[in-house]
Amino acid sequence: MRQAALTLLTVILAFSVASCATPPKPEAARALPEDIVLPPARSFDSGSVSPPSRSNAEMAQDFMDLSFALENGRPITVFSRFEGPVTVRLAGNVPGLANAELSRLLDRLRNEAKIDIHQTQSSAASITVEFLPRQTMQRFVPRAACFVVPRAGSWNEYLRASRSDLDWTTVSRRERAAIFIPNDTSPQEIRDCLHEELAQSLGPLNDLYRLPDSVFNDDNVNSVLTGFDMLMLRAHYDRALSSGMLANAVALRIPEILDRLNPAGRGSGALPPDETPRSYSAAIDTALGPGASPSRRRAAALDAVRIAEARGWQDGRAGFAWLALGRLALGHEPEFARQAFARAAAIFRNHPHLGLYAAHADSHLCAFALADGNAAEVIRISGPAIEAARRGQDAALLANLMMIRAEALDLAGRADEARRVRLDSLGWARYGFGSDAEVRRRLIAVAGLSPQHRTGAK
Numbered sequence: 001m002r003q004a005a006l007t008l009l010t011v012i013l014a015f016s017v018a019s020c021a022t023p024p025k026p027e028a029a030r031a032l033p034e035d036i037v038l039p040p041a042r043s044f045d046s047g048s049v050s051p052p053s054r055s056n057a058e059m060a061q062d063f064m065d066l067s068f069a070l071e072n073g074r075p076i077t078v079f080s081r082f083e084g085p086v087t088v089r090l091a092g093n094v095p096g097l098a099n100a101e102l103s104r105l106l107d108r109l110r111n112e113a114k115i116d117i118h119q120t121q122s123s124a125a126s127i128t129v130e131f132l133p134r135q136t137m138q139r140f141v142p143r144a145a146c147f148v149v150p151r152a153g154s155w156n157e158y159l160r161a162s163r164s165d166l167d168w169t170t171v172s173r174r175e176r177a178a179i180f181i182p183n184d185t186s187p188q189e190i191r192d193c194l195h196e197e198l199a200q201s202l203g204p205l206n207d208l209y210r211l212p213d214s215v216f217n218d219d220n221v222n223s224v225l226t227g228f229d230m231l232m233l234r235a236h237y238d239r240a241l242s243s244g245m246l247a248n249a250v251a252l253r254i255p256e257i258l259d260r261l262n263p264a265g266r267g268s269g270a271l272p273p274d275e276t277p278r279s280y281s282a283a284i285d286t287a288l289g290p291g292a293s294p295s296r297r298r299a300a301a302l303d304a305v306r307i308a309e310a311r312g313w314q315d316g317r318a319g320f321a322w323l324a325l326g327r328l329a330l331g332h333e334p335e336f337a338r339q340a341f342a343r344a345a346a347i348f349r350n351h352p353h354l355g356l357y358a359a360h361a362d363s364h365l366c367a368f369a370l371a372d373g374n375a376a377e378v379i380r381i382s383g384p385a386i387e388a389a390r391r392g393q394d395a396a397l398l399a400n401l402m403m404i405r406a407e408a409l410d411l412a413g414r415a416d417e418a419r420r421v422r423l424d425s426l427g428w429a430r431y432g433f434g435s436d437a438e439v440r441r442r443l444i445a446v447a448g449l450s451p452q453h454r455t456g457a458k
Contacts, residue, residue, distance in 0.1 A: 001071065001147040002196050003220060003289065038436055041187060042427035043097070044224075044393040046104050049112070052213065052228040053352070055269020056258040062272060063232055063254050066204035066216055068247045073278060074169055079245040081236055082126055082174045082202065086117040089125035091154065092132050093183045101191045102129070105198060108225065113233035115202065127177045127201050128153045129194065134182035143289060145182070146193035148201045152178040168205050173243035177201040186434030188395050192223040199225055203236040209276045209284070212316045212353035218281065219320050221357050224393045234261055273315055280307045280317065287324050298332065301325040316354055319347035323361055330364075338368050356392035359385040363397060366404045370411075373451040378408035396432030399425045399439075403446040411450060 052059065068076045088106065090098055102119060109115045132155055140159075141147055149166045152158045153176050164170060179197040181190060196215045207218045213228045225233075235241075238257045241250060259266050286292050286300035304321035326340030341364040348358035362385040369377040382405040389398040402425035409418035422443075429439040447453045 001141075001143075001200075002145040002193055003143060003218060003285075038430060038439060039423065039427045041430035042395065043100075043187065043431055044395070046108055049108075049225075049227045049230070052226075052231050052262065052265065054213070054228070054265065055267060056255065056262055056265035057267070057269045058272050059228070059231065059262075059265065060251075060254045060258055062208065062211065062228075063204075063235060063258070064247065064251055065208055065272075066206045066232060067236070067250065069206045070168060071205070071207050071218065076169050076205065077246070078172045078243075079241060079247070079250050080171045080174050080243050081241075083243055084116075086115060086127065086202065087120040087122065087125040088117065088127045088129065088198070089120050089122060090129050090131070092130040094131050095183050095187075095190055097187050098129075098131065098190055098194070101187075101194055105194055105225075108230070109198075109202075109233070112227075112230040113237065115233065115237050117202075123153065125153070126175070127179065127198065129179045129181060129198070130155050131181050131183035134184050137180055137182055145185075145189065146180060146197055148177055148179045148197040150174065150177050152176065154178060155180060174201075186396070186432060187430075188223070188432045189434075192220075195224050199229060199233060203233045209281065209317050209320070210273045210315065212351060212357075218284070219316070221320075221360065222392065231258070231262055273313070273317075274311065276317060277307065277311075280304055280321075283307065284321070284324060287328060294328070294332070298325070298328045301328050314347060315351060316348070316357055319344045319351075319354065319357055319361070322347065323357070326361075326364060334368075338365070341365050341368075355384075355388040356394065356397075359388040359392070359394075359397060359401070363401050363404070366401065366408075367446075367449055370404055370407055370446075370449045371451075373411065375408040375411035378404060379412065382408070394432070395428040399429035399432050400442065400446070402428065403443060404449070407446055407450040411452060 067079060070076065088102065090102065106117055106119060109117050137146075138144065149158055149161075150168055150171050151165045152161055155178075158166070158178060158180070179193070179201060181193045181197070199215060204216055207216050208214075209218055211217045211228070213222065213226050214232075215222050215225055215229055216232070235254065235257050238261070240253045240257055283300045283304040287297045287304060292300065301321065301324045305318075305325055308318040308321045322340045322344035326337045326344060329337035329340060341361050345358055345361035345365060348354040348361060362381050366378045366382050366385070369381070382401050386398060386401045386405065389401055402421050406418045406422035406425065409415075409421060426439060426443075429442060430436070433439055433442060
């Protein structure tokens with residue numbers, strides 16, 4: 001299930017750091033007329049995905065932990081998958097881009113994971129992806145941005161099903177699954193849901209905060225299937241495994257499977273990091289999920305930081321806790337938020353697999369630097385962050401970074417370059433944010449950070 005958590009860029013810094021950023025004066029918002037003509041939405045092709053670079057010994061434990069537990073910690077006693085060809089159909093009020101996104105994803109699953117999977121229009125499909133209004137979906141599953149269930153082929157079947165029918169721990173062989181995605185969200189969110197939920201309908205059902213290079217991670221930073229994810233799915237459908245196997249039998253076979261599929265990872269290598277305690281997961285869920293008060297969210301994020309420090313973590317879990325704390329401190333303690341983002345960025349930059357994570361932290365540091373009028377710092381930080389966002393195919397993050405960089409280029413007197421960067425950001429913004437009104441809101445918010453707009457200077 002992809003969590004409907006607060007994204008780290010939902011509220012731009014212009015509306016959070018009230019002490020240093022106010023909305024731009026109308027005459028200063030030279031790129032923001034109401035009738036601005038936005039370019040077509042951009043989108044990513046399948047692109048090149050880096051192969052997994054961790055040891056097979058480490059990833060063998062990852063495979064077991066992903067395959068024999070649910071996200072809530074409940075154990076799965078038997079291994080399950082689809083046996084034979086897999087078919088996928090789209091149903092409901094299908095957004096126009098969904099077919100193209102699904103086609104790209106299925107191509108990757110066939111070519112990289114070697115899964116025999118194809119799209120169909122038949123109601124007897126193995127996996128049905130149904131689109132419906134967010135409000136309808138979240139009336140029943142309020143925390144979910146999208147989710148997958150077993151033994152159903154439609155929303156109506158899901159509503160009629162018993163709790164035991166929808167219990168993944170009772171599945172010994174997968175026959176049918178249904179994925180539910182809102183049809184009134186951004187193109188990027190639709191793509192992200194397709195990647196994560198289709199991967200979980202096919203393979204591992206768990207998420208692990210310790211994974212730096214995977215969509216099987218509750219932090220939702222990686223949003224398209226990585227080289228690691230494709231290896232996990234390919235191993236899941238390897239000929240040496242079959243539905244109904246017990247964990248000890250799978251554990252005996254998975255090292256040989258990974259060595260065969262991924263020769264570069266052979267050898268002892270590093271063992272996985274220590275297990276993430278439920279207290280950390282609960283703290284992050286409270287901090288970034290719905291329902292808690294702002295003060296309770298901040299306290300939960302601080303709890304996550306303390307847990308990470310007590311356990312001596314210097315990995316993505318530690319950085320993400322600082323990132324969440326910074327995000328929640330905006331508008332309350334802006335200077336503390338800046339320090340939290342700097343701590344997160346320092347942790348992420350020291351890890352070879354956390355470039356996209358670092359780009360999230362750097363986007364906030366760039367916004368602070370822009371509000372300070374430090375154009376050189378924005379230009380320095382934003383370059384690598386933009387490339388990381390592009391490699392990670394995160395259009396929303398990419399657009400935000402490019403908008404901030406454009407304002408810094410204007411401050412530096414590089415108006416022509418600023419205009420090109422700003423224009424390029426708009427196509428990515430339409431893909432990442434969805435509505436044209438949201439694209440304009442983001443532009444206005446970022447412009448409000450720049451000192452030249454806060455003063456009305458030309």
